Amino acid sequence: MRIAFVYCDVDSPSRYLRMLEIGVLQRMLEEAHHEVASVLAGWFDTGDSCLARVSFLPNVTVLFLDEFNWQATKEVAQKIRSLPHRQTLIAVGPYATIAPDTVLKSGIFDFLLVGEPDVALLELVTQLERKGDVSQIRNVWFRAAQDKVVRNPLRPLVDNLDSLPLPDRTLAENDWNALPDVSTLYMLVSRGCKYSCTFCYVPLLKNSYEGKGEYCRTRSPSHVAGELLEELRQKDYKRVCFVDEIFPLSKTWLRGFAQHLRKGALPPWEANVAVEQCDSEVLSLLAEVGCKRLHIGVETGNETFRKRLANRNVNSEKILAFLDLAREHEISVIAHVMIGLPLENAELAEETLFFLKNTNFDGIEYRLFHPIEKTPLGTYAAGKEEAANSSACHVKPP
Numbered sequence: 382m383r384i385a386f387v388y389c390d391v392d393s394p395s396r397y398l399r400m401l402e403i404g405v406l407q408r409m410l411e412e413a414h415h416e417v418a419s420v421l422a423g424w425f426d427t428g429d430s431c432l433a434r435v436s437f438l439p440n441v442t443v444l445f446l447d448e449f450n451w452q453a454t455k456e457v458a459q460k461i462r463s464l465p466h467r468q469t470l471i472a473v474g475p476y477a478t479i480a481p482d483t484v485l486k487s488g489i490f491d492f493l494l495v496g497e498p499d500v501a502l503l504e505l506v507t508q509l510e511r512k513g514d515v516s517q518i519r520n521v522w523f524r525a526a527q528d529k530v531v532r533n534p535l536r537p538l539v540d541n542l543d544s545l546p547l548p549d550r551t552l553a554e555n556d557w558n559a560l561p562d563v564s565t566l567y568m569l570v571s572r573g574c575k576y577s578c579t580f581c582y583v584p585l586l587k588n589s590y591e592g593k594g595e596y597c598r599t600r601s602p603s604h605v606a607g608e609l610l611e612e613l614r615q616k617d618y619k620r621v622c623f624v625d626e627i628f629p630l631s632k633t634w635l636r637g638f639a640q641h642l643r644k645g646a647l648p649p650w651e652a653n654v655a656v657e658q659c660d661s662e663v664l665s666l667l668a669e670v671g672c673k674r675l676h677i678g679v680e681t682g683n684e685t686f687r688k689r690l691a692n693r694n695v696n697s698e699k700i701l702a703f704l705d706l707a708r709e710h711e712i713s714v715i716a717h718v719m720i721g722l723p724l725e726n727a728e729l730a731e732e733t734l735f736f737l738k739n740t741n742f743d744g745i746e747y748r749l750f751h752p753i754e755k756t757p758l759g760t761y762a763a764g765k766e767e768a769a770n771s772s773a774c775h776v777k778p779p
């Protein structure tokens with residue numbers, strides 16, 4: 382089969398994570414001897430322009446839905462669907478799991494894969510090629526005759542991540558946002574996150590997998606080290622960026638990781654971490670293997686508000702202590718902050734500015750709050766919008 386992956390790039394914070402997830406799917410299909418390509422797409426794309434970046438005419442196009450790109454993907458998928466060339470359209474990715482009925486209702490896709498798509502996609506493509514029976518494939522949803530919706534159950538989560546192939550890096554290598562002269566190796570070593578932030582899609586995925594296995598999983602240190610060393614042998618990367626939701630910080634894992642990498646084996650690298658998991662020993666282990674920068678979620682300056690947002694207590698004292706420890710280990714710290722949060726008023730925004738001004742972060746990354754369907758904060762924001770738009774409400778949005 383000739384299969385194209387299309388990822389609509391709306392600058393989601395998880396874009397590199399998605400590129401690697403697609404890379405794993407791509408590699409699985411390549412290993413099964415399918416002809417596979419992957420492309421980034423944007424709002425500006427027509428169906429033709431998007432597929433013109435693929436060197437063949439696909440039988441199957443797989444569109445990857447992250448937590449933010451549904452609207453853009455829907456438009457691109459519609460344009461692809463309207464092309465004279467008939468092909469099977471499949472939707473995969475977190476949004477397909479969070480809001481499967483919305484995706485199915487759009488009527489654009491032939492199939493939808495809920496949950497982790499790795500094995501399910503391979504099985505589906507195999508059956509399509511054989512013109513076989515697709516009706517029983519776990520994780521696959523579709524509309525059958527008489528508009529009947531087939532919702533096959535979820536299969537268990539992949540328990541051993543080492544069993545998955547290493548990603549094809551085509552998308553990350555062709556990133557149109559890449560910094561010139563800073564070749565970056567993007568790495569993914571885990572799946573899942575144990576936290577439950579109210580604005581994040583992760584708890585929704587976690588809930589949908591109840592009873593299907595351990596949600597937070599990590600590749601073995603030797604598997605990760607092997608991939609790193611092989612990639613670095615092939616190309617002169619200037620930095621490594623671990624794109625996991627939260628980088629694994631178990632001391633046993635970190636010691637194993639350090640054992641497989643001699644000092645100086647890695648170029649400077651960075652990762653996202655949870656402040657409360659970083660004690661002095663963890664930071665020392667990270668520094669030992671070349672970590673130079675850590676990203677932390679601060680979100681807002683007010684402790685109580687932060688606690689409500691993150692569903693856990695990341696108080697400012699902990700953040701300041703973490704900052705001092707990181708400095709001791711010559712690791713810089715980037716704070717991630719959200720603006721335009723529901724419930725945020727001028728006073729809270731001022732407090733965030735005050736906190737950032739008086740805390741010596743090495744960098745600050747701002748992101749405008751974007752509500753994600755079905756998350757507690759997304760639902761709250763949608764309710765507010767509805768109330769503001771209803772005739773009973775005196776306060777109208779500008």
Ligand code: SF4
Binds near residue numbers: 576577583627678
């Ligand atoms: S820590 Fe990050 S990935 Fe985990 S739930 Fe919070 S925002 Fe989501």
